[in-house]
Amino acid sequence: MKKFIKRLLGLTAAAAVALAGGAAFGAEAEVPVVYFTKDISPAGLLKIYDKISADITGKVAVKLHTGEPNGPNLLPLPMAKALVAHIPNSNIVETNVYYSSPRQTTEGHRETLKTNGFDFCRVDIMDEFGTVMLPVKGGKHFTEMSMGESITDYDSMVVYTHFKGHSMGGYGGSLKNIGIGCADGKVGKRMIHAKDGSQWGRTQDEFMEAMTESAKAVVDHFGKRITFINVMKNMSVDCDCAGASAAAPALADIGILGSTSLLAVDQATIDMIYALPENKDGGLRERIESRHGLRQLSYMKELGMGTGEYKLVSLD
Template identity: 45%
Template sequence: VKLSTGEPGGHNFLQPELIAALVKRVNGTIVECNTAYGGKRADTESHLKAAADHGFTAIAPVEIMDARGESELPVKGGRHLDRDIVGRGFLDYDFTIILSHFKGHAMGGFGGAIKNMSIGIASARGKAWIHSAGTTTDPDRIWSQLPAQDDFLESMAEAAKAVADHCGQRILYISVANNLSVDCDCDSSPEDPRMGDIGILASLDPVALDRACTDLVRASDDPGKIHLIERIDSRHGMHTLDWAEALGMGSQRYELVTLDYPAIAQETHANP
């Protein structure tokens, strides 16, 4: 179960009590990779402490996938990347749930399924590779080698496509659109959300899922949505989906099926 453990100091990440039943139902291991920007999750020991402090180790085993090194996945049809550098532990799993907290992101405009499976599954060196659009794997050189914005967004899509290709049909995507800050959970001092929660969405198509989340933000009658929309559009965030769709990763056209919660609860109770 790939999620963000949340940078210490932040508070908008998915809470363990919200996701515990799902993780236990699938006998899941929570997986993450170390960060490339410093902070308190840049090494395995500190990262595991953060995961424990945030309550994740209490609900499931937690693996930092690049603690044992890294592996490369081929990128097919990429403009910037020819490979995606992921935590080696990722190759040990027979099924992946991309469990994302949908919210804003300082560089990508928004963070959803594609961001979670690209930068999130990349090792620290792999994160540098994506952020630099394939010009360096040195985390210390990320900020001096930032590419054109669209090149970065396209690199995220390319890395995500490599993960999707590796998994084949052994992957699904769930996004929780709550605590809708303009900032990512990798931020130790994120801005407080200015709009209300939207809900939980799931799909076998990460492009459709990310598009549906952004569409629901735009369609909301909450006046606070303007802040998140501004963050998405000022970073040209929708281009990530355009490029992912062009790569054949999925479609931005979708059907939104609303599930009635009381009916789901009754079915779950009847079929534990």
């Protein structure tokens, strides 16, 4: 663990490009910074947030995945409580889900929030009262995406993500948190998952691309007023949407990463997984590759959301 973190920390931009498999561009000052700490605690989280929060203003949506009832791998509640308390005029936002779950309805969703302890602040279920279409620029699947209506009530968004595996996406990073998590439960999520009249139907690559286009709509909507945090703790091959049946984590906790660049933070997180010996990755690499999860990263590059380059800076 210490060896691979040392290899990643303090890299020059060129070295980070080589690690990510990209090509160099421009000056080092143009390369997105990804901040990292091994301190997975409220203090560590706030230390990361304060480095990436310069453009977070006004009414702030804190987007996180609150999970199915009694999920065993959810991030510690004190971290979410500390983050919301630290950000003026903020509250948690969610949307209802597409699959069979108590969270398919707003009423069931609110009961789940109580069960999982997320009743410590206001939680806005953004599609409770309707939907809104946000433009998708440059996509090949969509020209617009259906989102929870109240996303337009916010000036800024903080994307607070529990990084872990996922049965369909391979992994769930910041991209999935907003690409699926801001799309409304009945229209937007169906647009992303469904094809040819079926409930699901997309190929793995198509699903990754559709999810990425949805995330791009959110990023473009907020512009500079969006920032991203990935917490590498309790990393199961399953998502928190698996609820009580989620597999137990099979790899050690790593730390917290934060950036103002969506592609940079997800690329850096994936690079940390791939820097682990295969017998120490808890099955995440196989889960990612069997679901074509890396297509999330390559398609972000194709959509002009970045190059995959970053400079990793330790706050420890």
